[in-house]
Amino acid sequence: MTSVAQADLQPQIEQGLRDLAALVALPSVSAQGRHLPETAAAVTALLEAEGFTVQAYSGQVAPVLVAEAGEGPFTLLIYNHYDVQPEDPLDLWATPPFKLTERDGRLYGRGASDDKGELISRLAGLRALKAARGGVLPLKVKWLIEGEEEVGSPSLDAFLAAHAAELKADGVWWEFGSITPEGRPVLYAGLKGIVCVELRCAVAAGDLHSSNGAVVDNPLWRLAAAAASLRDADGTVLIPGFHDDVRPPSEADLAAIARLPGTGEALRDTYAVTRPLGEGSEYHTRLNLKPVVNVNGFHGGYGGEGSKTVLPAAGTVKLDFRLVPDQHPDRVVELLRAHLNAQGFADIEIVELESHQHPARSDLAHPFVQTAVRVAQAVHGFEPILNPSSGGSGPMHPFMAHVGAPVIALGIGNVGGRVHAPNENILRRDFENGVRFAAAFLEALAEGPA
Amino acid sequence: MTSVAQADLQPQIEQGLRDLAALVALPSVSAQGRHLPETAAAVTALLEAEGFTVQAYSGQVAPVLVAEAGEGPFTLLIYNHYDVQPEDPLDLWATPPFKLTERDGRLYGRGASDDKGELISRLAGLRALKAARGGVLPLKVKWLIEGEEEVGSPSLDAFLAAHAAELKADGVWWEFGSITPEGRPVLYAGLKGIVCVELRCAVAAGDLHSSNGAVVDNPLWRLAAAAASLRDADGTVLIPGFHDDVRPPSEADLAAIARLPGTGEALRDTYAVTRPLGEGSEYHTRLNLKPVVNVNGFHGGYGGEGSKTVLPAAGTVKLDFRLVPDQHPDRVVELLRAHLNAQGFADIEIVELESHQHPARSDLAHPFVQTAVRVAQAVHGFEPILNPSSGGSGPMHPFMAHVGAPVIALGIGNVGGRVHAPNENILRRDFENGVRFAAAFLEALAEGPA
Numbered sequence: 001m002t003s004v005a006q007a008d009l010q011p012q013i014e015q016g017l018r019d020l021a022a023l024v025a026l027p028s029v030s031a032q033g034r035h036l037p038e039t040a041a042a043v044t045a046l047l048e049a050e051g052f053t054v055q056a057y058s059g060q061v062a063p064v065l066v067a068e069a070g071e072g073p074f075t076l077l078i079y080n081h082y083d084v085q086p087e088d089p090l091d092l093w094a095t096p097p098f099k100l101t102e103r104d105g106r107l108y109g110r111g112a113s114d115d116k117g118e119l120i121s122r123l124a125g126l127r128a129l130k131a132a133r134g135g136v137l138p139l140k141v142k143w144l145i146e147g148e149e150e151v152g153s154p155s156l157d158a159f160l161a162a163h164a165a166e167l168k169a170d171g172v173w174w175e176f177g178s179i180t181p182e183g184r185p186v187l188y189a190g191l192k193g194i195v196c197v198e199l200r201c202a203v204a205a206g207d208l209h210s211s212n213g214a215v216v217d218n219p220l221w222r223l224a225a226a227a228a229s230l231r232d233a234d235g236t237v238l239i240p241g242f243h244d245d246v247r248p249p250s251e252a253d254l255a256a257i258a259r260l261p262g263t264g265e266a267l268r269d270t271y272a273v274t275r276p277l278g279e280g281s282e283y284h285t286r287l288n289l290k291p292v293v294n295v296n297g298f299h300g301g302y303g304g305e306g307s308k309t310v311l312p313a314a315g316t317v318k319l320d321f322r323l324v325p326d327q328h329p330d331r332v333v334e335l336l337r338a339h340l341n342a343q344g345f346a347d348i349e350i351v352e353l354e355s356h357q358h359p360a361r362s363d364l365a366h367p368f369v370q371t372a373v374r375v376a377q378a379v380h381g382f383e384p385i386l387n388p389s390s391g392g393s394g395p396m397h398p399f400m401a402h403v404g405a406p407v408i409a410l411g412i413g414n415v416g417g418r419v420h421a422p423n424e425n426i427l428r429r430d431f432e433n434g435v436r437f438a439a440a441f442l443e444a445l446a447e448g449p450a
Numbered sequence: 451m452t453s454v455a456q457a458d459l460q461p462q463i464e465q466g467l468r469d470l471a472a473l474v475a476l477p478s479v480s481a482q483g484r485h486l487p488e489t490a491a492a493v494t495a496l497l498e499a500e501g502f503t504v505q506a507y508s509g510q511v512a513p514v515l516v517a518e519a520g521e522g523p524f525t526l527l528i529y530n531h532y533d534v535q536p537e538d539p540l541d542l543w544a545t546p547p548f549k550l551t552e553r554d555g556r557l558y559g560r561g562a563s564d565d566k567g568e569l570i571s572r573l574a575g576l577r578a579l580k581a582a583r584g585g586v587l588p589l590k591v592k593w594l595i596e597g598e599e600e601v602g603s604p605s606l607d608a609f610l611a612a613h614a615a616e617l618k619a620d621g622v623w624w625e626f627g628s629i630t631p632e633g634r635p636v637l638y639a640g641l642k643g644i645v646c647v648e649l650r651c652a653v654a655a656g657d658l659h660s661s662n663g664a665v666v667d668n669p670l671w672r673l674a675a676a677a678a679s680l681r682d683a684d685g686t687v688l689i690p691g692f693h694d695d696v697r698p699p700s701e702a703d704l705a706a707i708a709r710l711p712g713t714g715e716a717l718r719d720t721y722a723v724t725r726p727l728g729e730g731s732e733y734h735t736r737l738n739l740k741p742v743v744n745v746n747g748f749h750g751g752y753g754g755e756g757s758k759t760v761l762p763a764a765g766t767v768k769l770d771f772r773l774v775p776d777q778h779p780d781r782v783v784e785l786l787r788a789h790l791n792a793q794g795f796a797d798i799e800i801v802e803l804e805s806h807q808h809p810a811r812s813d814l815a816h817p818f819v820q821t822a823v824r825v826a827q828a829v830h831g832f833e834p835i836l837n838p839s840s841g842g843s844g845p846m847h848p849f850m851a852h853v854g855a856p857v858i859a860l861g862i863g864n865v866g867g868r869v870h871a872p873n874e875n876i877l878r879r880d881f882e883n884g885v886r887f888a889a890a891f892l893e894a895l896a897e898g899p900a
Contacts (some may be wrong), residue, residue, distance in 0.1 A: 001492045018728070024643065030889070031754070031755060031758065032756070033753070075654055081670075085758060085759075086752070086754060088470060088752075089657075092656065102465050113800045118657070121808060151756055151757065172473075173813060183474065188783075192661070194759070196757035198757075202722040202724070204717075204722055204723045204724065204725060205721055206871055206872060207539075208717075208723075208871060209772050209774070209842065209869050209871070209873040210735070210746060211642070211683070211772060211841035211842035211843070212869075213713055213742045213744035214685070214727070214728075214736040214737050214740050214742045214772065214841050215717065215726060215736050215774065215841070216717060216723050216725065216727060217685065217725035217727050218744055218745050220677070220748045221680075221681060221745045221747035222605055222725075223674070223748070224673070224674040224675075224677040224678045225677075225683075225766075227671060227674040227676035227678075228677075228679075229678075230671075233675075233794055235663070235664070235667065255571075264665055265533065267654075267662065267665070270657055271655055271656055272653040272702040273639060273656035273666050274653055274657075274797070275652060275653040275666065275667035275669075275672075275797065276667070277666060277667050278664075279663050283665055286665050286666050287665055288666040290664050292664045294663035294668055294759070294761055295665070295668050295671045295674065295751065295762075296757065296758055296761075297670070297750065297751030297752035297753050297758070298670045298673070298674065298748050298749065298750050298762075298765060299750075299751075299753035300745075300747065300748050300749075301746050301747030301748060301750035301768065302538075302746050302747035303747050303768075304481070304482070304537070304538065305481060305482055306479065306481035306601055306803055306804065307602070307646040307648075307768060307770065307803040307804055308481065308536055308746055308747070308768070308870070309535075309600065309671070309746060309870060310535075310747075310870055310871065311744055312746070312747065317754060318757060318758070320663075320759050321662065322660070322664065344683055344819050347725065353756055353757040354756065354757055356841065367511060390661065390663050391661035393661070393759075402890055410789060417658065419659050419660065420657070420658075420659045420660075420758070421657040421659070422657070422757060423655065423656075424536045438656070
């Protein structure tokens with residue numbers, strides 16, 4: 001173990017919780033353009049207070065921050081985001097979404113986990129390392145913090161391409177990861193890609209009496225039939241050509257997946273999931289390797305109490321596709337268009353909702369990845385769980401493509417963390433260990449990766 | 451022509467418009483239980499002012515009014531309703547829905563056509579006949595006015611069964627009908643039946659991050675697949691057994707349908723319908739004789755701006771089925787249940803939203819029906835259009851079953867009337883002719899049906 005592990009980190013943990021409460025209080029919802037420059041300024045102030053020089057660049061939706069501090073043989077690029085998902089449905093929150101609230105060992109609030117909690121736990125760990133080293137940060141830390149992750153990071157790919165030299169690093173620490181209920185840290189060496197679209201169908205200028213259903217087609221039926229045609233009952237995408245570019249998993253990927261514990265019991269225990277897909281041995285293979293389509297929302301016509309005998313004029317369906325290497329987002333949209341046309345739904349419009357994310361997967365054997373695993377084992381006291389890929393998505397591919405460094409994701413989320421949903425939370429235990437991990441990981445990298 | 455046709459009906463027309471404005475101002479939305487006793491009281495006051503004795507009975511949702519006035523050899527039972535459909539979406543109304551507003555020869559407001567306009571035009575005509583006859587109403591008029599029609603008339607069947615003797619009549623004048631743009635009155639001798647249900651699917655206690663779509667089934671996909679399976683692209687219902695009880699149309703029905711003008715051009719002209727089903731000769735056959743299923747609403751998950759990568763916990767679909775003789779509503783629900791089970795959707799709950807309506811069709815050759823046709827020709831000055839059935843629904847079957855009289859529907863709606871939708875309206879011309887028809891029809895019946 002490294003010297004910072006012996007230090008008393010409680011002061012940094014307490015300061016971190018105060019910082020987190022202040023950040024959660026800012027409703028920085030990127031999908032709705034709320035409070036983004038204000039939150040970027042708050043993050044900048046926190047970083048500058050730790051000696052970072054901070055540059056703010058214009059993004060498409062929100063400022064992109066690039067911060068730099070420290071000196072040493074190893075250069076670490078950290079990636080986080082300060083934007084959050086919308087808070088609706090509001091009535092399902094037990095406490096206000098933008099007020100960090102501690103209850104039974106958990107800290108509740110929008111962004112408490114994704115991603116303000118991650119960001120602050122790392123900053124608090126960095127403070128602890130500096131405190132243990134007499135105010136010196138013994139490695140170069142570059143920190144890229146964007147405000148557009150929850151709308152698909154539309155600026156990031158071009159930004160990384162334009163700033164590749166400035167952001168050159170020996171390893172990238174991702175904004176993502178979780179701790180199991182028993183305390184095992186969960187690492188990810190890859191992310192699925194994503195494509196978000198809205199399907200729109202309209203048949204008339206206004207709603208009609210539903211007796212006209214005998215002589216006018218129904219836009220909600222058309223959208224239902226279109227959505228139904230995208231996958232089968234088992235969740236396998238049925239769009240012709242969709243699977244053509246799927247890279248077969250490596251032996252190392254399959255071996256890592258075979259070591260992964262559990263089969264999604266927490267989904268049943270925490271979310272009362274009644275319809276799991278692919279239980280048992282299929283669980284991790286699906287999450288890591290299976291590309292899927294999700295219906296995120298379906299809206300049209302009457303949704304109030306009782307009935308209304310209306311033939312709606314129009315409706316919309318929101319979809320996301322989760323992709324695996326080497327599927328290409330643009331190609332998926334093309335295939336979707338061709339599929340809808342072939343199914344007789346050429347009239348259904350496809351609106352691309354945000355920038356796509358390419359899928360990505362790092363080499364599990366790289367020393368940077370292995371250092372993260374080793375420090376996580378030491379700090380958490382449990383064997384880390386190393387996933388070839390998360391089931392989630394994010395802009396990992398642009399780092400691989402432009403910065404050229406291996407990427408590892410390790411964070412402080414938990415399986416009951418309700419990320420993107422009401423009552424998002426982290427465990428206080430995981431926040432505290434997150435601070436300790438950040439301090440020890442930075443110190444280990446400063447001393448040279450395993 | 452009868453004597454009332456020579457009278458000046460303008461005073462009764464003006465008073466009728468004032469009465470209608472007062473009724474439209476009461477938002478009597480039965481699906482939401484709004485202002486129903488208050489509206490029943492307002493209607494009662496109008497009828498009592500014309501010498502009716504009015505009894506109010508308790509319905510399941512709203513009072514049922516039975517009024518009686520006049521003496522003569524013919525007994526007419528009139529049927530209307532004082533409840534209306536919900537006004538949403540509010541932002542599509544050009545003027546407030548509950549303020550009767552005249553604009554370019556049309557009167558706009560929720561209920562202006564369906565059914566407060568009908569009700570008041572008849573009352574104004576009755577006033578005119580009394581005025582022409584020195585205050586005497588020369589036939590027995592029974593008037594049944596309910597407040598539950600827009601939620602499927604849940605009380606009416608049992609009410610008619612219990613009050614069959616009290617409501618005995620020689621003919622029933624229905625609450626429904628329209629005038630073509632050129633001025634031809636449109637009569638209906640039948641109505642489709644209706645079944646309204648909500649499909650519900652839930653897979654978890656709360657929304658999940660959509661990355662879980664790889665390992666948890668999606669309730670909106672399940673609902674979409676279930677809804678898609680109910681019909682084909684042509685609108686034909688695919689539920690096994692659904693068509694077994696469809697009565698073949700009579701030769702008279704087919705002959706009447708063959709005489710019907712137009713092929714739905716108004717749907718294109720007024721509603722900008724882009725996806726008609728069965729244009730040309732199929733149009734009237736479909737509206738009169740084809741049973742269909744409509745998706746009235748589909749709601750679940752995120753519906754705001756941009757995207758939200760959520761796996762929704764649950765969703766709902768509202769459906770109505772329009773039935774033809776001799777389909778049975780209960781049987782349709784049974785067949786739907788069996789179909790969903792067979793398709794793998796046993797987990798999807800079927801909630802019956804309101805009382806069902808049986809389909810009904812009267813004999814086109816009955817003297818009561820023919821009197822209506824003859825008077826309509828005389829008042830409107832155009833050949834009436836006689837439909838064996840409307841594409842719409844209502845409780846006609848209970849009258850046939852319990853009162854045992856022929857039923858004819860003739861009213862003052864118009865094809866651009868946006869019934870059940872924003873900007874519901876009637877033409878002022880049609881209201882005025884509706885008053886004249888009511889006066890002349892009552893007079894003709896008093897003198898003996900053709």
